[in-house]
Amino acid sequence: MTTMMTHAEQSYNILCDVLNRNDIPYEVIDGPCVACSVSGREGDIRLTFTVDHSKMLITLYAPTVRYIPQERIPDASLAVCILNHQLSDGAFCVDLADSLLYFKLTVSFYNSEPSEDTFSYMLSVAADTVDRYRQRLQAVISG
16 A cells, blocks of 8 residues: 555656646645646636556546536537547546536556656647637537
8 A cells, every 4th residue: 555655646746747847837636636727728728637546547637618508418418429539539528417528538557657748648638629629519518
């Protein structure tokens, strides 16, 4: 367990180094999460990283649309299904319980350790994908 905790601390230190190097402000939030915001064309993009060493996974979440009216959920779900087919990495998800839409990107570090390149890649792909599609998804949800 101590080894796992040490690896988790190292992973978060690497992530924080990447964020610092790119002048991206961040905060460590409850549990093993680091949240940051990057600038996009249509405003800030909030990104939350979690590292699960027991599963050897890094997951990034980016809320995209904070509220989907119940009557727009079928349209949002169809749009997300069509859009996800085009994405090379990551996926948009509709959370029916909280009526929100978010982007999720997961990377495995099986038999290795997360690297600066891993976190840089995730940061870049997520920010670019959310920035590219957020306005279109909002338009579908707004009707």
